[in-house]
Amino acid sequence: MRIRKLRLSGFKSFVEPAELIIERGLTGIVGPNGCGKSNLLEAIRWVMGEGSPKSLRGGGMEDVIFAGTATRPARDFAEVTIFTERPDATADEDREVEVTRRIERGAGSAYRMNGRDVRAKDVGLMFADAATGAHSPALVSQGRIAAVIAAKPHERRQMLEEAAGIAGLHVRRKDAEQK
Ligand code: ATP
Numbered sequence: 001m002r003i004r005k006l007r008l009s010g011f012k013s014f015v016e017p018a019e020l021i022i023e024r025g026l027t028g029i030v031g032p033n034g035c036g037k038s039n040l041l042e043a044i045r046w047v048m049g050e051g052s053p054k055s056l057r058g059g060g061m062e063d064v065i066f067a068g069t070a071t072r073p074a075r076d077f078a079e080v081t082i083f084t085e086r087p088d089a090t091a092d093e094d095r096e097v098e099v100t101r102r103i104e105r106g107a108g109s110a111y112r113m114n115g116r117d118v119r120a121k122d123v124g125l126m127f128a129d130a131a132t133g134a135h136s137p138a139l140v141s142q143g144r145i146a147a148v149i150a151a152k153p154h155e156r157r158q159m160l161e162e163a164a165g166i167a168g169l170h171v172r173r174k175d176a177e178q179k
């Protein structure tokens, strides 16, 4: 799955609406310490359904909302949209998938897929089917490289399953078992 574009508003340090277009090939993001490079990666993980505030360097999920500075008031919501292309799409019209996650103070998160309200589970299944998602081994946070090297056998198996494109089947099986 290719990420074409990322749109952020009120997410962490990205207080003003910002768009990042990712061209084909290798993209590097450079900038001084604290300018928001890691926040961008966290925005990608968050919109894909990351459920753990700790792994986004926060205490609670609302910590992703711009908290304000000496000169700027805090925001009431954060919104991230990811524009992706599914490699497995058959027709042109369902190749483009646009996923939005929005969190409002005191109201929790809501998701939209191609403009329709969906459940977190639908977003999770869509990304799992495309062999990616918030926990994809392709997304390595700062300081996590050592953890990838030291992964336990079952974690390593999970990485191989994602690489083989069968992780989605496990998510669907778990879902079916719960019914
Ligand atoms: P480094 O090069 O040190 O890894 P970086 O470019 O990865 O830096 P980030 O960690 O992405 O930087 O950004 C950190 C900045 O984001 C800090 O200045 C922090 O105050 C700011 N930040 C994080 N969460 C929020 C929030 N909820 N509201 C406002 N600012 C925030």
Ligand code: MG
Binding pocket: 037, 038, 039, 142
């Ligand atoms: Mg960083």
